[in-house]
Amino acid sequence: MLPIEIRDVTLVYDTPGGKVPGVKNVSFNIGASEFICIVGPSGCGKSTLLNIIAGFLTPAAGEIRIGGKPVTGHGMDRGVVFQDFAQLFPWRTALGNVTFGLEMKGVAKAERETIAREQLRLVKLEKFTASYPHHLSGGMQQRVAIARALAYNPAVLLMDEPFAALDALTRDDMQRLLADVWRETRKTVIYVTHNVAEAVYLADRVIVMSPHPGTVKAEIKIDLPRPRDPLSVEFLECQKELLGYLGHNANANEPVN
């Protein structure tokens, strides 16, 4: 719900083996409530950029503003969902995980549980509030993670390949669910993926990055009405265009999933 400005962001990793470029001179704007997907080949700096926006990494140059305010570290204006299922706290139930942020905010117990139940309902897990993470499937755990990131009501949701480790069918369900959640909550979303169909399905706009060093190669607006049909001609056209930017042979069919 807040706009984001990314200005000339550059980061170089210092490793024992020398300097490794992370991202270089990345600039783009994100509108309030816009759903942005970042795609690009492995190692092009997608995670690096997302971690800078999340405040886990400090750029060597450039700056990021969220709602006009420069980012200086992590903050509760942003919710983060990671790829790793292990992100949930195993010692807390689904409900306990979702209430964590509210607890940190000092919200009273009864109120935070009401909010958490509502968030779990949003991701269709109202029946599993009392379950511990190890009793939930991977897809359910990622849904709890989404509910947890939304519960304290951040303006921005940052997601780094949250569904990449799921099987194709579950992944389809999760994409539909996320599209619904976004329609209801209208968060500003930055979503990293290297799956082109996923980007076309979810995004208002896709940022294509290229590696060595990580830079923005193209920005593509996806002007398809929602809910989107992954089998429609327009959808496939968009996908083809995007694949072209990624340097794939546009005729080679990447399986739609």
Added chain:
Amino acid sequence: MTENGQRARSLIRAAITLAAAAAVYELLARSGYFAPALLPKLSVVVTTLIATLADGSMIQHSVYTLYRVMFGFGLAIAVGIPLGILMARFTAVENFFLPLVSALMPIPSFALVPLFMLWFGIGNLTTILIVFYAATFPMLFNTWSGVRSVNPIWLRAAGCMGADEHSLFWKVIIPGASPFIITGMRQSFLRAWIAVVGAEMIAASDWGLGWVIFDAKEFLNTDIMLAALVVIGGIGYLFERLVFGGIERATVLRWGMVRSAKG
């Protein structure tokens, strides 16, 4: 299988193992190869055990020993857990204490008993300090490893959700390190239990299970020695199964942070 069914089965299995061991012992004792004074029959040991329990003397000895163990073990937890956490969190603390810990740890606690006796005399203080010494290192080491193995993604996630240092500590690091901390408590208690008996043999006067064994040797009372060993084994077993097993079932097993035994 239900949890209760599982527990009943494991109790039955334990009973079978113990019965088999007792049968082997009884065969040896009755074989006639050994003097009955050295290897008394089980019935004699059991009679002695019941008699000493009934007159309260064995119970009183056990209470003394337990008091020393719990005191020393409590101190070991009070020092080992915070120090282990500090070592894992702050390099300066780690750099300072690690050489010290590495040098002290291999010294058997038993080897310190004579020295501690000279310093602290005979009685509770010396035995408690020996227990403390023996129990601290496993607690410290396991806590240290546990905190270092807390998944960084939990810290990141908690940080995003606005956790301050205090919440991070109590709500993420401690539960995150809990499998190691519980293992540390188990090992630490075991070491304490072993150390107390040894220390009591030399440094206790008149009370304690270790002292009972040592004193019985003077009069060739092997039945008393064996009865005391049964009590030592019994108490250790109860703590292991009920206390630590119970803590584990209520926490890390329930959370799926460690897997329960196969099958």
